[in-house]
Amino acid sequence: MPSDAVLKTMNGVHRAILKLSFGRLGWDASNMPVLELTTTGRKSGQPHPVMLTSPLQEGSTIVVVASRGGDDQHPAWFLNLRDNPDVQVSLKGGPTEPMRARVASSEERARLWPLVTADHENYAGYQTKTDREIPLVLLEPVS
Numbered sequence: 001m002p003s004d005a006v007l008k009t010m011n012g013v014h015r016a017i018l019k020l021s022f023g024r025l026g027w028d029a030s031n032m033p034v035l036e037l038t039t040t041g042r043k044s045g046q047p048h049p050v051m052l053t054s055p056l057q058e059g060s061t062i063v064v065v066a067s068r069g070g071d072d073q074h075p076a077w078f079l080n081l082r083d084n085p086d087v088q089v090s091l092k093g094g095p096t097e098p099m100r101a102r103v104a105s106s107e108e109r110a111r112l113w114p115l116v117t118a119d120h121e122n123y124a125g126y127q128t129k130t131d132r133e134i135p136l137v138l139l140e141p142v143s
Contacts, residue, residue, distance in 0.1 A: 032120065035062065037139070038088040038096075039080035047088075050077045054091070055120045056112065062091065062099075062139040063112060070129030078135065089139055097141065104136040112136050 032053035039048050056063040066078040074082075081087055081101040090096045104112060113136065117124040127134050 033057075033092050035064070035092070036090045036096075037064065037077060037081075039077050039101075040084045040086070042080050042083040048077065048080060050075075052077070055116045055123065060141050062089065063104075063116065064137045064139065065116065065123055065126075066135040066137055067123060067126040070126030070134075072130050072132060074132070074135070078137065081137065086142075087139065099139045100142055101137050101139050104138055108138070109133075109136050 032055050034051055034053055036049050037052050039050070040046070041048050052064050054062050054064050066075055068075040082103070085101045087099050087101050088096050089099045116136065123134070
């Protein structure tokens, strides 16, 4: 599974592509829109931005998958938003919006997981690599 250093490097490369292309490249990956999710560090209290893909959007709700490539550990961004669900989201380079994150309930996951994996089989493969149930996170606008 990818180490934290590898994941941070991948995020850095992604940001460099966005910057060097003046935002023309990098806002879509594997037929999914890319977003920047900023969480508050559960230990540091500092903002932590990360680039993620969203395999599914339903209305104004954005779905992201806390897969970490099928690792047995949750990604750091997931642990951060679990402790502090108030996040900032910029979808495809658009304006940053305040959102609230929550883990999909078991009923929601049962409905959404087949929709996610139907178009993005990589997530189903990640699930086979780990015993943990990979969470689906719902990012919802703050009213």
